[in-house]
Each structure stands twice: as structure tokens, then as C-alpha cells.
Amino acid sequence: MLCTHDATKQRLLDTFSIPKDISIKSHSAETRGSETVHRLEWSDGHESEYSRSFLYQAMFDARRKAVQRQALVGIKLWDSSIASDPPKTLYVNAMNPNSNDLLSRLRRFGFCYVDETSFENPKATKKMLEKIAFIRETHYGGFYDFTADLASKDTAYTNIALEAHTDTTYFSDPAGLQAFHLLSHTDGEGGASLLVDGFKAADELWHTDRKAYEILSTVNVHGHASGNEGISIQPYRGFPVLEHDTATGDLLRVRWNTSDRASIELPIEEVETWYDAARKFDAILKKKENEYWEQLVPGRVLIFDNWRVLHGRSSFTGKRRICGAYINRDDWISKFKMRRFGKENVLKGLAVN
Numbered sequence: 586m587l588c589t590h591d592a593t594k595q596r597l598l599d600t601f602s603i604p605k606d607i608s609i610k611s612h613s614a615e616t617r618g619s620e621t622v623h624r625l626e627w628s629d630g631h632e633s634e635y636s637r638s639f640l641y642q643a644m645f646d647a648r649r650k651a652v653q654r655q656a657l658v659g660i661k662l663w664d665s666s667i668a669s670d671p672p673k674t675l676y677v678n679a680m681n682p683n684s685n686d687l688l689s690r691l692r693r694f695g696f697c698y699v700d701e702t703s704f705e706n707p708k709a710t711k712k713m714l715e716k717i718a719f720i721r722e723t724h725y726g727g728f729y730d731f732t733a734d735l736a737s738k739d740t741a742y743t744n745i746a747l748e749a750h751t752d753t754t755y756f757s758d759p760a761g762l763q764a765f766h767l768l769s770h771t772d773g774e775g776g777a778s779l780l781v782d783g784f785k786a787a788d789e790l791w792h793t794d795r796k797a798y799e800i801l802s803t804v805n806v807h808g809h810a811s812g813n814e815g816i817s818i819q820p821y822r823g824f825p826v827l828e829h830d831t832a833t834g835d836l837l838r839v840r841w842n843t844s845d846r847a848s849i850e851l852p853i854e855e856v857e858t859w860y861d862a863a864r865k866f867d868a869i870l871k872k873k874e875n876e877y878w879e880q881l882v883p884g885r886v887l888i889f890d891n892w893r894v895l896h897g898r899s900s901f902t903g904k905r906r907i908c909g910a911y912i913n914r915d916d917w918i919s920k921f922k923m924r925r926f927g928k929e930n931v932l933k934g935l936a937v938n
């Protein structure tokens with residue numbers, strides 16, 4: 586009990602000072618509220634307390650532990666039919682620290698709209714995003730507010746069509762959430778937004794071509810961002826398109842960006858196997874029934890899980906003003922877990938999950 590800092594929850598004890606042959610000297614149990622607490626005295630004089638619920642969690646299987654650690658709850662795969670009832674909430678709910686409306690939908694569907702957001706003042710969008718967690722800075726800046734003018738050297742800043750992709754595959758830790766808010770579109774048309782559920786596409790590949798799935802899950806792919814002056818960002822290692830939890834096998838992240846892809850980590854004579862598998866995944870991503878198209882409108886912020894949902898857009902004419910930002914994955918999942926399980930429960934699972 587004295588070996589953990591009460592406020593910071595950090596370990597204070599030098600673990601390696603514990604004798605290797607330590608044993609239990611005595612045990613007692615008492616009831617505190619609704620909890621049974623076991624008290625142990627160790628042979629080196631240390632005393633420990635373990636609640637029954639803690640000991641119970643230690644016996645969970647790997648899958649159940651991952652559910653709490655990563656908040657793998659209620660994930661629902663979707664296809665184009667989600668257009669009839671897409672997940673959405675209101676600005677007022679997204680701003681309410683006691684509401685889990687936005688984050689639970691983001692976890693379940695991988696995206697959510699926030700309606701009734703001011704489109705006259707981009708600061709309202711920024712404020713709402715900061716309620717989730719702090720905004721991530723990149724070489725493009727932090728919170729952005731731009732019109733298509735190629736100010737940053739990336740196709741995202743042009744008016745050409747963009748195929749479904751995930752962003753920032755050139756980082757070791759790609760952005761967790763991404764938000765777009767179309768503030769205005771004048772003197773033109775087009776620019777519908779495309780969303781594809783990467784987890785659903787992966788599931789389809791798993792069921793139709795196990796070998797291709799395995800290749801995309803094991804072969805490392807490199808990426809880069811080199812358009813801006815003085816910049817060539819590459820992840821510290823290659824990562825597969827489909828990344829899984831090593832303990833449970835759950836799919837955790839989809840990385841898919843043809844524009845930013847660099848080399849495939851295979852001997853030249855085997856590299857074709859990756860392209861064959863990738864071609865199959867690409868065909869699934871481009872199936873009409875997997876594509877959800879929606880025209881963004883001022884006042885409606887689109888937020889999506891960049892580790893799961895791919896995004897794209899059709900070409901457009903005229904002038905579009907868009908604001909948005911990235912948020913780190915660990916930060917938004919932490920916020921979601923606090924609201925879903927409560928900090929006390931998350932902490933109980935720390936040592937065992």
C-alpha cells in the first residue's frame with residue numbers, strides 16, 4: 586500500500602529489492618462496503634491488500650482483459666446501408682463532460698457526426714474536439730482551417746478526387762481520430778465524402794481469402810511524407826496493413842494509403858504475393874456496397890477513427906473551406922474508458938489487464 590503513490594498511482598517500490606524467495610506469512614480477509622479485501626503479510630515484512638474484484642479480474646482470459654484495456658466494446662461492422670441511419674449526436678452533447686454519446690458511437694461505428702455546430706466560428710469546432718483530448722500537432726500544424734489552395738504539399742489540399750485511405754500512415758503512431766467540418770462551399774459542387782469500414786472489409790477478406798489476410802497481417806509496409814520543405818517523415822519501422830492484438834488476435838488498426846506507401850518489406854522475388862493480396866483487399870474496399878457516401882454540410886462535423894475507417898472524397902469545383910484536426914488514439918480511448926468504465930474500474934484492472 587505504501588509502495589504506490591496515492592495521487593499519481595505510480596509504483597514507488599524498487600521491484601528488484603523484493604527477495605526472490607518471498608512467501609506469504611499470514612492472510613486475513615475483511616468486508617469493506619460491498620467488497621471483500623484480502624490482507625497479506627509477506628515474509629519480508631511488506632503488507633498488501635487485494636480486493637476480491639481485483640483477484641477476479643486477474644483470472645480473466647486474455648480476450649476479456651483486452652476488452653477492458655483497449656475498450657473493445659460493442660464494435661459494430663457496417664456497410665453502405667448505414668446511410669439510412671448514420672451515428673450522430675448534437676454539439677451540446679459533445680460539449681457535455683458527462684455524456685458518452687459521441688465517444689461510444691465513435692467506438693461502436695468508427696465515426697459519428699456532431700450536428701448543430703457553429704459554421705460561422707471554427708473555434709466552436711476546435712473547442713468541441715478539445716473536449717475529447719488535446720489536438721495533435723503535425724508538420725501541417727494543429728487545428729487547421731483552410732481553403733483548397735495547395736498551401737501544404739499534399740493531395741488533401743487540392744480539389745481532386747481521393748480514394749478511400751487512412752491518414753498519416755507515415756507516422757509510427759498514426760492519428761487516432763480525424764475531424765472535418767465543411768464550413769462553406771461556394772461557386773461550385775461535388776466533394777461528397779466517402780467512408781469505408783476498414784474492419785468490415787478486413788472481415789470480408791478473412792472470410793474469402795485467408796491467405797491474403799495473413800499476408801496483409803504479417804508483411805511490413807513502409808510509408809513517407811516528403812512533400813513539405815525540409816521534411817521526410819517515415820515510421821521507425823514498417824507496419825502491416827492489418828495489425829492485431831498479439832494476445833487476443835483482435836484487429837486493432839488498418840493502415841491503407843496508396844499515395845504515401847513506400848517499399849514492401851519482402852525479397853523482390855516475393856513482393857508480388859503482397860500486391861496480389863493488396864489487390865484483393867482494394868477490390869473489397871471499392872465494392873459499392875461497402876462505400877458510404879455523404880455530402881457534408883456546414884454545421885455537421887464528421888469525426889472518425891483513423892485506425893479503422895477509411896475516408897475519401899469525390900472531386901469538386903468552387904471554393905471549399907474546411908476546418909479540422911487530429912487527436913491521438915491513446916488519448917481518445919483513455920477518455921472513452923473513463924466514461925465507459927469509470928477511472929476506479931480501469932485502475933483496478935491495471936496490474937492484470
Ligand SMILES: [Fe+2]
Nearest residue numbers: 741751752896
Ligand atoms: Fe486523408
